[in-house]
Amino acid sequence: MRQSLAITEIGPERCCNKCGDWWPDDAEFFFMDKGKTRQPCKACYYQLPSVIAKRERRLAAREPAHDQ
Numbered sequence: 001m002r003q004s005l006a007i008t009e010i011g012p013e014r015c016c017n018k019c020g021d022w023w024p025d026d027a028e029f030f031f032m033d034k035g036k037t038r039q040p041c042k043a044c045y046y047q048l049p050s051v052i053a054k055r056e057r058r059l060a061a062r063e064p065a066h067d068q
């Protein structure tokens with residue numbers, strides 16, 4: 001598995017294998033699993049078609065009506 005990590009003057013940064021952008025290697029920009037950051041970055045994760053569909057289904061289920 002390809003892991004791109006760079007140490008910059010503001011701390012470690014990781015290259016997202018999907019968008020190719022560099023992000024701080026922490027839980028704000030990546031999901032963590034067992035103390036490690038996971039690919040892709042959160043921005044890419046939320047753009048995955050399966051994630052978007054899942055989120056829309058959940059929102060639809062939570063808001064069945066527009067009144068109230």
Ligand SMILES: [Zn+2]
Pocket residue numbers: 016017018019020021040041042043044045
């Ligand atoms: Zn990304």
